[in-house]
Amino acid sequence: QKEVEQNSGPLSVPEGAIASLNCTYSDRGSQSFFWYRQYSGKSPELIMSIYSNGDKEDGRFTAQLNKASQYVSLLIRDSQPSDSATYLCAAADSGYALNFGKGTSLLVTP
Amino acid sequence: ETGVTQSPTHLIKTRGQQVTLRCSSQSGHNTVSWYQQALGQGPQFIFQYYREEENGRGNFPPRFSGLQFPNYSSELNVNALELDDSALYLCASSGRTGGWNEQFFGPGTRLTVL
Numbered sequence: 580q581k582e583v584e585q586n587s588g589p590l591s592v593p594e595g596a597i598a599s600l601n602c603t604y605s606d607r608g609s610q611s612f613f614w615y616r617q618y619s620g621k622s623p624e625l626i627m628s629i630y631s632n633g634d635k636e637d638g639r640f641t642a643q644l645n646k647a648s649q650y651v652s653l654l655i656r657d658s659q660p661s662d663s664a665t666y667l668c669a670a671a672d673s674g675y676a677l678n679f680g681k682g683t684s685l686l687v688t689p
Numbered sequence: 690e691t692g693v694t695q696s697p698t699h700l701i702k703t704r705g706q707q708v709t710l711r712c713s714s715q716s717g718h719n720t721v722s723w724y725q726q727a728l729g730q731g732p733q734f735i736f737q738y739y740r741e742e743e744n745g746r747g748n749f750p751p752r753f754s755g756l757q758f759p760n761y762s763s764e765l766n767v768n769a770l771e772l773d774d775s776a777l778y779l780c781a782s783s784g785r786t787g788g789w790n791e792q793f794f795g796p797g798t799r800l801t802v803l
Contacts, residue, residue: 583731611790622779622794623732667731671790675722675745677781679731 581606583670585680593688598655600683602668605649609670612644613677614653617665627653658687691716693782693795701801702770710765710798712780720744721763722792723755724779732779738763767800775802 582605592598600614611630615623629635629642629651641654651670655662665682694713702708714721720739724732734747738757752768761782767774777799781792 613791615794622777622797625791625793628791669731675720675737675739675790676734676747677722677724677732677790677792678734681729681731 581609581670581672581678583668583678583680585666585668585683587681588684589686590683591686591688592658594658594660596658596687598658598662598685598687600653600655600666600668600685602651602653602680603649604651604668604670604678606670606672606678607646607649608672609649609678610673611671612642612651613669613671614640614642614651615667615669615679616662617667617682619664623667655685658685660687660689663687693780693793695778695780695795695798697798698796699799699801701803703803704770704772706770706802707766707768708770708800710767710778710780710800712763712765712782712795714761714763714780714782714784715793718782718784718793719761720783721757721761722781722783723763723765724781724794725749725774726777726779726797728776735765770802772802775800 614627627642643652667682669677722737723735726732736746737744
């Protein structure tokens with residue numbers, strides 16, 4: 580069973596703070612990792628992809644991957660109320676399917 | 690660049706009926722994947738189509754079937770609807786842009802089975 584685990588939250592952070600979202604995965608064959616943002620009632624939106632160990636930065640977002648620990652994280656700097664959403668972590672092996680976690684709910688308070 | 694589109698937006702059916710959901714892939718993408726997302730859960734992979742062939746399937750029964758057309762658009766068909774089929778059905782396209790596995794979702798179809 581290829582499992583992706585996330586803390587369901589809610590994670591509450593004040594505006595301007597750093598939000599840290601974490602994810603672990605069970606399948607050591609996973610090669611690609613993705614973070615999606617999903618607003619209530621909307622579809623998931625791809626915000627980050629990461630394939631190699633280390634950090635990948637894109638604007639206020641930094642994805643971190645540690646394959647030895649089977650751990651992926653997403654940091655959101657200078658969090659804004661508009662960042663309040665559910666963040667889905669997904670892992671894929673060399674095949675075709677994305678395996679998603681249940682998501683972490685993030686609430687950024689003004 | 691045209692994004693992924695899905696129709697209809699919402700659908701209400703009764704148990705035992707059949708439903709067809711439609712998806713048009715993003716411009717330049719040749720692969721379509723379908724996911725089911727129940728309330729409070731992450732999306733679950735149903736199947737993927739590439740070059741009009743099923744390219745992989747998740748843990749869904751045969752009453753979930755699909756098609757891909759030469760223009761890369763796709764249909765998801767569900768027969769003998771059950772109450773548990775009530776969910777958000779998401780279509781995602783992938784292909785030449787970005788990484789091979791980068792999948793971009795459409796707005797989804799909300800299916801309610803009564």
